Amino acid sequence: MADKAHTRNFSIIAHIDHGKSTLADRLIQLCGVVSERDFQDQMLDSLYLERERGITIKSQAITLPYTAADGEEYELNLIDTPGHVDFSYEVSRALASAEGVLLVVDASQGVEAQTLANLYMALEHDLEVVPVINKIDLISADVPEARRQISDELGLDGDEAVAVSAKTGENVPAVLEAVVRLLPAPTGDPAAPLQALIFDAQYDPYRGTVIFVRVMQGTLRQGQTIHFMHGGTDYRVEEVGVMQVKRIAKKELRAGQVGYVVAGVKTVADTNIGDTITDAERPAAEPLPGFREAKPVVFSSIYPVATDDYPDLADALEKLKLNDASLIYQKDSSQALGFGFRCGFLGLLHLEVVQERLEREFGLSLILTTPSVRYNIFLHDGTQLEIENPAYYPDPAGIDYCEEPFVRASILMPERYIGAVMPLCLDRRGENTNLNYPNPGRVELSVDLPLAEVIYDFYDKLKTVTQGYGSFDYEMIGYRRSDLVRLDILVNGEKVDALSMLVHSEKARPRALHAVNKLKDTIPRQQFKIAIQGAIGSKIIARSTVNAYRKDVTSKCYGGDVSRKRKLLEKQKAGKKRMKLVGNVPIPQKAFLAVLQSDTDD
Known part of the structure; x- marks a missing residue:
């Protein structure tokens, strides 16, 4: 087991489609964790939807044994994170588990909206950032321009950036050397009271929930009784170990290490991402900071096409909930569609993923109602209601005023599309538009939009008017008054x-x-x-x-x-x-x- 000085914990962050998962594949191959026969593309994307769509939906971790150029043995813990805005809380917890990040920039596209958003998130966690320029094998690759953008827009040293092609494997070994050389070793005292951060969990039908943790302080051992500080429950540890595509059991996980815990936890819903695990007998004084419960922002009712399939839908949702703690649902009924479920999702991509998994894994034909958001309704008598289902909308005569959630959208696009995107934002009730020119020919538009307008069809329209060149990222900024009907x-x-x-x-x-x-x-x-x-x-x-x-x-x-x-x-x-x-x-x-x-x- 490597000591702390020879351990590195890092994540790869990037804008969507900049080659994060492909770079992770090359690093896994170089470290020889998987035999050539067992290797497949998008190694860390285990869900078939991740492979088909070319996106990462779940966080994954893998431990890579690496022998550096100077002959020293290192243990590199790579924490792969989702790139999509719907899963930004998972990303923040994964980043809290690392000391450094590789920031991947596409050599032909340059710095994009989410590259900046991810960099800010990494800097918030005080992480060391190593820029990597990917896709240098493309005809349209412009490495000097990418280096200039990294220096000017991101404030990092563009000359230090490692230029690679994750697809062909060109210069990828230099990335591993940069990880060892530039990223700091973890801190933490193995003898201190235990503090371990949960950054993900997945369901195993034979073992229950497998919890992925980063041990910050103390030591996590087999047979120990652990306590979830936010959940308030105690469990006995059955197994601890590290992930090398398959689970490899170890006797203990010490401060600074990343691994998994099996402790007889029945469902993923019993574990909260961001919760702190401590020793039940010698607990830590306080939990690790940054925990919050994942709250759904988009709501939709799901009904089976054939009413006879209702029991199958109930069964399917229950099984999906085992794997996806952020999905919430309750029974619902409609005169036109019969019995169904009202579900809450983290965002539109999360909704699409759940719908597709229900249809394909469980063979169901479904109807989803129009997605809606949660509104605050204030009545004349002073009561406040939170409503996301139109069926519960109160009598308008009793309403004083309504509030709806707003987001701050950041749209990055070539300058020539600004004339088409501006009317689109104004048509969607956009406010406080702000233009920024990060580099010649590209423009960043910041605009406050109602979330209800964003979830309807904004992204599709944006892609259409910018011919696919517009990238879109948003963050919640709170509630504002609105005229609802x-x-x-x-x-x-x-x-x-x-x-x-x-x-x-x-x-x-x-x-x-x-x-x-x-x-x-x-x-x-x-x-x-x-x-x-x-x-x-x-x-x-x-x-x-x-x-x-x-x-x-x-x-x-x-x-x-x-x-x-x-x-x-x-x-x-x-x-x-x-x-x-x-x-x-x-x-x-x-x-x-x-x-x-x-x-x-x-």
């Missing part, structure tokens, strides 16, 4: 509760028109006219009509008095009116899906 959709006079949504009053009519037009195109025609309406309370703000089938009842009348034809038409009209009163309009599943497609411009 509840938009209801009525079909044949009946309210369809699954299509109700809370929207800003300015956006109510465009959203209502979009919904009624989509429903008009997808609801099949009946023997009577079907009115589809968008309403705020009793006020109708949009309408569309599905025309009735008409049988030519006058075909048998050839000539003769016109009153004969009129009598038949009146009889048909009366029949249709009677049918409309008792007729039930079945809304097909594709109609719900069509309304959720967020293309409001068609």
